Amino acid sequence: MSDGFVMELCGNKAAWQIVPEGITTINLEAVGMAIAESGYTVGIQTRLCWTFSGPCDLTLYPSGKLMIKTEDKALASEVAQLHVEQWAHA
Numbered sequence: 001m002s003d004g005f006v007m008e009l010c011g012n013k014a015a016w017q018i019v020p021e022g023i024t025t026i027n028l029e030a031v032g033m034a035i036a037e038s039g040y041t042v043g044i045q046t047r048l049c050w051t052f053s054g055p056c057d058l059t060l061y062p063s064g065k066l067m068i069k070t071e072d073k074a075l076a077s078e079v080a081q082l083h084v085e086q087w088a089h090a
Helices: 028-037 073-085
Strands: 005-009 016-020 041-045 050-053 057-060 066-069
Touching: 005 073, 016 073, 028 041, 028 050, 028 057, 066 073
Parallel strands: none
Antiparallel strands: 005 016, 016 066, 041 050, 050 057, 057 066
């Protein structure tokens, strides 16, 4: 994709993996706080991943990858845009 990310449907067809282009590592705490400030509720916080609940469930990884748990492709795409344009650069 030319939107700054690759969006792949996961095998169970109920989640999307977002891989931001040009990002191989993030500050997990800073990005996690940016997601929380967008209205998501933080769940698990470890050095391996952070989870969030909100309009859809999210799992954020230190690599910058984001798992979006929803069957709604339009919602997943909106969240992916937020991630690559705002959150991942926090």
